[in-house]
Amino acid sequence: MESTLSHSYLAEVFISLKPVVNDPEGLSIRAGLHSLGYTGVESVRAGKYLRLTVSATSMDEAEAEVARMCEQLLANPVMETFRVKLTALADH
Amino acid sequence: MRFGVVIFPGSNGDHDALSAVELGLGDEVVPIWHKDRSVDHVDALLIPGGFSYGDYLRAGAIARFSPIMDAVSDFANQGGPVLGICNGFQILTEAHLLPGALLRNGSLHFVCTWVHVRVETDRTPFTADIDPGSVLRLPIAHGQGRYFVTPEQYDDLIKNDQIVFRYSDARGEVHDDHNPNASVDHIAGVSNVRGNVVGLMPHPERAYDLGVGGEDGLRVLRAARQSVLQAVRA
Numbered sequence: 104m105e106s107t108l109s110h111s112y113l114a115e116v117f118i119s120l121k122p123v124v125n126d127p128e129g130l131s132i133r134a135g136l137h138s139l140g141y142t143g144v145e146s147v148r149a150g151k152y153l154r155l156t157v158s159a160t161s162m163d164e165a166e167a168e169v170a171r172m173c174e175q176l177l178a179n180p181v182m183e184t185f186r187v188k189l190t191a192l193a194d195h
Numbered sequence: 196m197r198f199g200v201v202i203f204p205g206s207n208g209d210h211d212a213l214s215a216v217e218l219g220l221g222d223e224v225v226p227i228w229h230k231d232r233s234v235d236h237v238d239a240l241l242i243p244g245g246f247s248y249g250d251y252l253r254a255g256a257i258a259r260f261s262p263i264m265d266a267v268s269d270f271a272n273q274g275g276p277v278l279g280i281c282n283g284f285q286i287l288t289e290a291h292l293l294p295g296a297l298l299r300n301g302s303l304h305f306v307c308t309w310v311h312v313r314v315e316t317d318r319t320p321f322t323a324d325i326d327p328g329s330v331l332r333l334p335i336a337h338g339q340g341r342y343f344v345t346p347e348q349y350d351d352l353i354k355n356d357q358i359v360f361r362y363s364d365a366r367g368e369v370h371d372d373h374n375p376n377a378s379v380d381h382i383a384g385v386s387n388v389r390g391n392v393v394g395l396m397p398h399p400e401r402a403y404d405l406g407v408g409g410e411d412g413l414r415v416l417r418a419a420r421q422s423v424l425q426a427v428r429a
Contacts, residue, residue, distance in 0.1 A: 120298075124343060125377075127303050176260070179253055179289070181296040182343055 109158045111192040112165040118178045118185045119150035153177060162189055196420050198224040199237030201267065201283075203258045208244030208280060212400040216241075219403030219413050222420060229261040238423045239276040239320070240267060242283030244336070244398060254297060254339050255285030264290055276320040276419050277392045281337055284384070284394030293387055293394045294352065295344040301377025305338040309408065310375055312383045312397055313363040316356050319390045320422035321415045330367045331360075331411040333397035335375060340396040342378035342385070352385060360384035360395050 120126050128149040136144045155172075159165035169187050178185040200212045209226065216224035227234060234240060248257035258264070264286075271277045271292050279287035287293040300306060314322050314329045325331075344352065352358055360383040363369045374381045376396070384395025399412030 123345075124298065125301070127301050127377075128299060131303055176256060177252070179256070179296055181288075181345065181348075182298060 114155040116153040203247035206245035215400040215403035242279040244281030255289040259289040279394035312360040340376040
């Protein structure tokens with residue numbers, strides 16, 4: 104009956120603007136780095152980082168559920184893409 | 196004729212909208228709380244500006260899930276006139292009632308000033324009696340107003356005559372010196388395919404009397420009244 108037990112997972116969600124979307128925030132951070140002397144910085148893209156703790160019966164289920172959350176609310180598919188990284192947390 | 200103004204936690208243009216209809220237009224207007232579930236009692240809806248839910252995550256992203264939004268969608272899908280102003284525009288794009296998205300201004304600055312917009316179509320209830328090419332002077336106040344659509348969506352906007360307002364100079368000329376937020380193709384407002392749902396970043400409801408700096412915004416509200424009354428007569 105292992106599969107019906109729920110476990111905790113840490114879902115890290117990385118949201119970034121699509122490559123075709125101009126990112127003035129990233130450009131001005133790059134300008135700041137250049138003015139500090141980091142002239143080797145070729146590009147900067149700004150984005151969002153979210154940490155969710157979710158309970159699910161398996162890592163696959165957790166991953167599918169977080170992907171749905173991204174599509175419905177966390178990211179806007181018109182302008183953003185997302186990536187999810189999952190880690191199993193120790194059961195308490 | 197009765198207008199409704201939907202109020203979310205964090206709306207700040209709601210009283211401007213109520214005043215514009217009541218004092219500027221002289222029509223009846225009712226506030227509609229975001230927890231209400233019906234808009235049956237109104238003829239046209241205004242979704243006002245502000246910072247609904249603190250603009251957390253993305254501007255308009257959380258407001259889209261307010262209880263009232265199902266009724267707003269139904270009203271829109273039945274052809275009811277809906278105008279989203281500033282944050283209201285952002286909410287309507289997040290709710291997929293309008294195409295595209297609104298990104299941080301190109302300059303990264305919050306812009307608060309008066310601009311000119313050119314009316315591009317008289318196909319919508321909010322521009323119905325305004326000749327295309329007319330120039331309106333309206334205030335803007337936003338940090339995230341850079342209109343963005345994918346190239347495919349842009350083609351659809353052109354094909355379906357969905358661009359309603361473009362930023363311009365006082366004579367109606369469109370050029371890069373007059374694009375306050377770096378929007379795609381100087382777009383200040385768009386409609387859905389049907390034309391009954393319109394969103395724009397400028398604030399017509401803050402331009403309803405010379406005493407507040409201008410009255411061009413009244414033309415937008417008056418057009419909506421005209422359209423509703425004509426629809427009733429037809």
